[in-house]
Amino acid sequence: MVAIDILKFGTSSPADTTPIQKLIKAGYEVQDIIAVIGKTEGNGCVNDFSRTLAQTVWGPLIPEDAITIFSGGTEGVLSPHVSFVVRSRHDKPTGLVASVGHTRDIDPWELGTATHAKTVAETLSSMIGDLNIQPSDVQLVLVKCPLLTSSKIESSKAAGKQALTSDTYKSMALSRYASALGIASALGELAEKEIESSLQSGDAWSARASCSSGAELEDNHIFILASDLDANSGRLRAISKPMADAIDAAVVLDLLSRVRQERGEVVQIFAKAEADPRGLIRGTRHTMNTDSDIQSTRHARAAVGGLLAGLTGDTQIYVSGGAEGQGAPGGGSLCVVYRCSEQA
């Protein structure tokens, strides 16, 4: 059980590692870092090398057992940044605990399958056990998962195996969905035996999953954020509730009003966004799925990012595109981390 704090800093480019100096200035040491969770300014799709660049420059700087989760795409008003999840000073309880882990590497032909989902579920369950918390305490599970590239698809063929798709962009969605089912299973939102059928139906989801795929890894990076309210002395809180659709301001305002009730201050927002696959939002047509110039994930991040940044006044928020299985279709999971007022 690791009590944690979260600190957030803007970056001037995906290669900018100066936030580490600000972290140190804030009184932490490099070995306190558990995870670096960032938004980089690429397209968030297959050929987003801003993520790889960030991972390349951050990897050597952080402890070996820390993980990085870089999500590409800061469309619209979103601002590139990194959030450090660090061990709290003297391991003093903060109200939040966290844990990080890795699955084994996923073979190209496993990507998006039940094997992929179950691999995530197993690792996650074991992490939850180690944290000594209940699945219901978990407010957010971030997974960074792999994708297929042209060369991985060919290597599958060479191995006599068939990857699920030969469309590299589509592989990102398949990877996110399998990871989300794994999360749903580990959190008790979905029975393990329903993973197979849910992969077919496409309509199962976790309310607390946030998955993001990238070319810069072969395994899955997993990050758990959970409430630790017994501890009582800390002031950090996380609350989550999925947006029902991409314009669900009501849910956002509800969570923010709970923050205000505790005279709290928002530390970070973790949101998922997607273009409703049915082509409609509350009955009216959207055009994200028929725009062949801009991928729908980019549209969705821009729109949901605009809403969330407007309502919080903060543009350095974690809005990730592609919400397959992470909230209901067309919606997305939403987690608000905040700091209560000392008086609350």
Next chain:
Amino acid sequence: MVAIDILKFGTSSPADTTPIQKLIKAGYEVQDIIAVIGKTEGNGCVNDFSRTLAQTVWGPLIPEDAITIFSGGTEGVLSPHVSFVVRSRHDKPTGLVASVGHTRDIDPWELGTATHAKTVAETLSSMIGDLNIQPSDVQLVLVKCPLLTSSKIESSKAAGKQALTSDTYKSMALSRYASALGIASALGELAEKEIESSLQSGDAWSARASCSSGAELEDNHIFILASDLDANSGRLRAISKPMADAIDAAVVLDLLSRVRQERGEVVQIFAKAEADPRGLIRGTRHTMNTDSDIQSTRHARAAVGGLLAGLTGDTQIYVSGGAEGQGAPGGGSLCVVYRCSEQA
């Protein structure tokens, strides 16, 4: 002085003219149409043929003195639609009046210059005079203005003239800015003699201007929407106040709360959006101006559209990109049209 009503319908494509049947079903006739103001699903930039297509199919259907204003770009959650501005039944006062007009054709080498601005100002002033209202009654001036194409730039050269730019995308911004200065001048927000210097400084603006450029016209189409509160009997209202930046939810919420105070129902939102030219929003970096894959106007529409659609629950709203001179830099004009409750 023409009392008007506004009716809004979704479109299934830029070529969809079936809304005219819905207008007729709602009790209006084609000859009641004063203006068709729509959002089409192109890129909203130079080669946006969705606008031209809409104009091509709508032109022959509406009265000769009616105008069309199609703004391209329904990024994110925005939904393609048309708003009909129609003469109210039996010319009964509604609380709103409107007027439409055209300037003369703008020569390619005039585009974006003081001549362009003054041409807009003159036509607009004369339209305001004809409407028999005060500039302060005007809540919104929509201008559809021309842009430069490669062939217009070459024809300028052939005529021994120099167009302001050879960058076709940039010509859209220059055209919008000159048009906005013309509006500011006619509305008394800018002295006519300051037009020249404002073209240089780039920092003058109108709070009620909304300009949109397109390849489908050579002149400027002008639409005025004004309050007519003496009439008193009508229930339509328009209120406007510019957003200070792209995440200015406060202004939106303020206008919406005024609507609620009158137990009103939003009929339409007219908003302008732009990427702050300084690369910052409230001090943090945005990446809209350095994304070479997506034009900044597309980013800005998606983000501001997400905020406005979230707060109103309506995705069929008029959010137009490129707010040069239409609200402060990085912000944009905003006008809410609503219908008061009968009891209000």
Next chain:
Amino acid sequence: MVAIDILKFGTSSPADTTPIQKLIKAGYEVQDIIAVIGKTEGNGCVNDFSRTLAQTVWGPLIPEDAITIFSGGTEGVLSPHVSFVVRSRHDKPTGLVASVGHTRDIDPWELGTATHAKTVAETLSSMIGDLNIQPSDVQLVLVKCPLLTSSKIESSKAAGKQALTSDTYKSMALSRYASALGIASALGELAEKEIESSLQSGDAWSARASCSSGAELEDNHIFILASDLDANSGRLRAISKPMADAIDAAVVLDLLSRVRQERGEVVQIFAKAEADPRGLIRGTRHTMNTDSDIQSTRHARAAVGGLLAGLTGDTQIYVSGGAEGQGAPGGGSLCVVYRCSEQA
């Protein structure tokens, strides 16, 4: 049997119909038009409204039984233009004959299936019969085929049917491939009973097919171009041979050398282009399938267009993207129409 001529003119925009005046100036009448085959400057993908615009303005101008085939996308050096296929004056033999036809409308759930392929094959076979030629005389079959939009996918569901894909961009490829198999079947390049299995394997192809999908139609437009060498008196010729890959200059140079041998002059080139689905060209990696900013069809048109325009010195050529089943994987069909020298 209709002897034809081909005349080609540049367009200043997708809405430019002035070429019809040039056709008349060249001595033809509107009723001589059999087909208008053009390249328009959209993205050539799902939301390419330049095609719809072209069809909207050209439709009312041409004879009712004439067809239009607009292929979107003039990437790189390619130049927007239209080619008129017209009845030769006094029906004098020219060396080439042509025919046009339509299939019935394809239901959304039929798109890309064996039913789609067989519908194309039947109509085409019947057209070949009517032309009184042998399948081996056919040098080129152009098919303009439909695609799926979000609303068609939903309407399928409403009808209790399942469209082949919910990915609108992918539906374009499925539609082209089924159409190509239909052509292969009608030309005797593929046994009808192999259509089903070829839809699975994805590796059958016709050497003379050129298919292009668009949102502007529900049926398939078919155009046949065939040699009529018995006639002997004419000077028009068409020769075809597929490019084996996207850099197959050898085939192009071979066809052009045959033109030169007859002291001929190229009238028009009809080529198909695609990104090799295996991600490799002659063993080295290409990045067209992993670029999430530009669709692979746009890349392929630009590259093959650059090669063909360079070798012919002509940029007003018909290069169409998406060569599924139209030439071997990674390659594409190629047809050169030329006019022999009078002395040849």
Next chain:
Amino acid sequence: MVAIDILKFGTSSPADTTPIQKLIKAGYEVQDIIAVIGKTEGNGCVNDFSRTLAQTVWGPLIPEDAITIFSGGTEGVLSPHVSFVVRSRHDKPTGLVASVGHTRDIDPWELGTATHAKTVAETLSSMIGDLNIQPSDVQLVLVKCPLLTSSKIESSKAAGKQALTSDTYKSMALSRYASALGIASALGELAEKEIESSLQSGDAWSARASCSSGAELEDNHIFILASDLDANSGRLRAISKPMADAIDAAVVLDLLSRVRQERGEVVQIFAKAEADPRGLIRGTRHTMNTDSDIQSTRHARAAVGGLLAGLTGDTQIYVSGGAEGQGAPGGGSLCVVYRCSEQA
């Protein structure tokens, strides 16, 4: 005077440094490396982080005085790769010599100005002097030059200086043009006193310049490739002649026929490509400058790359976009490096 060899290897991603192992396998050592010149698969524009990634991974691997020049953009058939320029074994003459250098950092407000051009010219002249060759021996000068980002533009303002443009994409063109004028001046193609006026007129050019801008550097990296034919014993050759326009196959075929005359084998092609700024190629319209979805530099690379790859059968060639001042407008410099047959 450094006799050099050139070896070329494909890369599997911008982060792929395995080619260094192939270099070693081919008998060279890391300290032999003078320059790494590569094509990476980004957009080649402002936010191309594939270049930065390549530089980040290659920088630590190569000798301190070696330079990297990564040009972004492998549109169409182009294949990502790196070329090593290495000292020949035992400094044995090869027929080619090379030299690398850096200018001082260019301040944001100097970028694109005469100061920028003269800084390049001075460094280049001094490098030519050191090489002990004549300017006419130089076959190719590659310059990697900086660009403006939003933050550099703001830092200029903060320093009370005015950058030439606030358009980051445009800054790339200004930087390339100034660099090209510097090259033209140092090679004696342009009088130094004409630099100022040429910056205005935009029509001066060098036949042997190839400039590419990127966000990953502040100075200019310069690479010179020159003939050393006195040496006589070597078999490497470089010949150059600019393409007059983007479809100038004649020049390409001419250079390749000279290679064939010496029974040579092409080692590498260095080409520049651009969309003709006048919007026309040989009198017909192109649409690269009015496509707001794809930057014109991407179009131009794809098209010229298609032509060159077709004619050489090689897709691992260096085709760089943005040819301002590097060949006549609409054309681009072209240099073919080849190895003569031993018998020649």
